[in-house]
Amino acid sequence: MSDIGSSLERTLKINGCLGAALVDYESGMCLGTLGNPGFDLELAAAGNADVVRAKFSIKEKIGVKDALEDILITLASQYHLIRPLKSAPNVKANTYPSTQIDYIAFNQKRPPFDDVHVR
Secondary structure, eight states, rough: OOEEEHHHHHTEEEEEEEEEEEETTTEEEEEEEOOOSSSSSHHHHHHHHHHHHHHHHHHTTTTTOSOOEEEEEEEEEEEEEEEEOHHHHHHHHSSSSGEEEEEEEEESTTTTTTSTTTT
16 A cells, blocks of 8 residues: 555655645645655645636536646746546545645756756
8 A cells, every 4th residue: 555655755756856745626735745845835735726626617617528637837947737636545545535636846957857858
C-alpha cells in the first residue's frame, strides 16, 4: 500500500519539482504537502482548488462531457500542474476519492524544463 507521504516523496524526485500536494478540491484542505519551504503549498493548493471547482462548474454549464485530465498554469519561471485524481484504492486517505487533486509546481529554469523543446 502506498501512502500520501511516499507518493509525494516520489513526485518531489522529478527534476525541477518545487513541491507537491494532495488536496481535497471541495474544501481546499491539503491532505499532504512536501516541498520547498519558501513555497507556500497550502496557500497555492487552496487557491488552485478554486480553479478546479470553477473549471468543473463551467464544463458542466457548457455541456462538455469529457473528463478533466489536467490544468496547466504557466508562469514566467514556473509550471503549475493540477490533475484531478480518480479513485485509488492503494492510496490511504480519509476523504472522498473523487474530490482529490494532485498539485505540482516545477521550476522552468532547471532541466528538463529549461529546454524549450521539452516544454
